[in-house]
Amino acid sequence: MKITDGVFQLLTPFPKFSTAEARKIHGEIRDKPKVLKGLPYVLPYLIISNGEITLIDCGWNTDTAFEALTEGMEEHGVSPEALTKLIITHVHPDHFGMSGRLKEISNCEIIMHEKESDFVDSRYFADKSFTNEVQNDMQRYMRQHGVPDLPADLMPKGSMNRMQNVLPAKADTKVRGGEHLNIGDFDLEVVWTPGHAPGHICLYEENRKILFSGDHILPTITPNISLHIQSADNPLRDYISSLEIVEELDVEHVLPAHEFDIRELKRRILEIRDHHYARLDEMLKCVDAGATAWDVAGRVQWTTGTLADFDPFTQRAAVGETLAHLEYLFEEGRLSKIKRDEQLFWIPV
Ligand SMILES: [Zn+2]
Numbered sequence: 001m002k003i004t005d006g007v008f009q010l011l012t013p014f015p016k017f018s019t020a021e022a023r024k025i026h027g028e029i030r031d032k033p034k035v036l037k038g039l040p041y042v043l044p045y046l047i048i049s050n051g052e053i054t055l056i057d058c059g060w061n062t063d064t065a066f067e068a069l070t071e072g073m074e075e076h077g078v079s080p081e082a083l084t085k086l087i088i089t090h091v092h093p094d095h096f097g098m099s100g101r102l103k104e105i106s107n108c109e110i111i112m113h114e115k116e117s118d119f120v121d122s123r124y125f126a127d128k129s130f131t132n133e134v135q136n137d138m139q140r141y142m143r144q145h146g147v148p149d150l151p152a153d154l155m156p157k158g159s160m161n162r163m164q165n166v167l168p169a170k171a172d173t174k175v176r177g178g179e180h181l182n183i184g185d186f187d188l189e190v191v192w193t194p195g196h197a198p199g200h201i202c203l204y205e206e207n208r209k210i211l212f213s214g215d216h217i218l219p220t221i222t223p224n225i226s227l228h229i230q231s232a233d234n235p236l237r238d239y240i241s242s243l244e245i246v247e248e249l250d251v252e253h254v255l256p257a258h259e260f261d262i263r264e265l266k267r268r269i270l271e272i273r274d275h276h277y278a279r280l281d282e283m284l285k286c287v288d289a290g291a292t293a294w295d296v297a298g299r300v301q302w303t304t305g306t307l308a309d310f311d312p313f314t315q316r317a318a319v320g321e322t323l324a325h326l327e328y329l330f331e332e333g334r335l336s337k338i339k340r341d342e343q344l345f346w347i348p349v
């Protein structure tokens with residue numbers, strides 16, 4: 001879909017969705033917005049200008065997603081083999097999974113934030129003992145917050161699991177925010193927006209007043225903000241500060257990586273901020289006389305249901321999200337925490 005001269009929105013489906021299904025859902029929610037329980041697709045953006053062919057994000061590394069990407073590029077007269085640059089907003093597998101395949105066929109320049117690049121090195125290119133260590137730390141961390149152990153059949157199987165539908169690529173160019181990437185006639189300013197991921201970036205094109213927002217700003221859902229062993233110390237504080245950074249920009253068209261494109265950036269930022277402030281108040285009430293993060297997550301009214309209905313991985317994401325809010329409240333002096341019998345309890349002050 002053409003956004004403006006030289007900018008096109010593509011679509012690559014998540015595993016388990018066909019391209020036709022994903023396109024249909026995109027059309028439906030764009031006409032009539034509603035919150036979906038799972039994500040069916042990613043929206044990569046293609047920029048073609050003066051012989052430069054750039055993608056912002058790609059998709060999971062499945063054949064279906066690769067075919068959808070190829071088809072999308074061919075509609076605009078280019079092919080993945082001709083790609084010159086691939087900019088990654090953050091290295092979650094839905095945005096980054098296909099990067100290794102694209103690098104192999106095009107030798108494009110891979111650009112990402114230095115913090116995401118560090119994460120790629122430690123997650124995808126570290127030796128097995130390191131990966132096992134991280135998994136053990138993660139399990140200990142979850143126990144400490146009251147989360148029951150994963151059933152044995154769901155335990156991650158080391159490198160096999162992390163490589164599923166991901167062919168990683170290392171960064172050729174690492175950015176920190178503030179740089180200007182010149183893509184032909186386009187001047188993309190790198191805006192560092194930590195929160196959802198420590199090295200998440202948005203790309204801002206001032207002349208055209210467009211913002212490629214990645215997962216930072218989405219039209220109806222709020223991105224997962226989680227506290228865990230590989231996150232920043234207070235990711236919710238980072239996220240709220242990052243909302244303020246993009247709020248300052250003069251934007252007429254927001255191009256997110258999921259759902260659909262929107263026009264009103266400032267209104268959406270207000271909604272997202274209200275959502276987190278309401279959730280903070282709700283969590284404070286849920287702490288009661290002292291509770292683990294697991295207890296609190298079980299009392300929260302999640303938009304997609306209750307903790308007991310979630311699968312174990314979604315439960316972990318919900319606990320991470322809960323912890324991000326509890327830590328924020330702690331740093332604001334509205335909560336304190338104590339350790340008892342290897343478990344961490346949050347208590348009102
Ligand atoms: Zn993400």
Ligand SMILES: [Zn+2]
Pocket residue numbers: 092094095215257258
């Ligand atoms: Zn995403």
